[in-house]
Amino acid sequence: MKVTRMTVEGKKGWANIAYREAAGKQVIGIRGNGAAGVFDLNVDTCDERSQRYAAARLQRELDGYQGTAGDVADYLRAIQTFAD
DSSP states (O other): OOOOEEEEEOSSOEEEEEEEEETTEEEEEEEEEETTEEEEEEEETTOHHHHHHHHHHHHHHHHSSOOOHHHHHHHHHHHHHHHO
């Protein structure tokens, strides 16, 4: 089974996470509406550093505060679902 789209929700917003290919690269696209308004992120499926950054940003936008490593880990798992 391959997951191609997922919606995640927090207390302050929501985001759609989707797998796609762009310019020959595999990309995880994230679009949502969070605490600071509408946002878009593109994450390389092979770059763990960008995945961690995106998870931290996603957590901050959807929960409305800067979380700890445990808070961010839940969002990182959702992003890494598409990186596999």
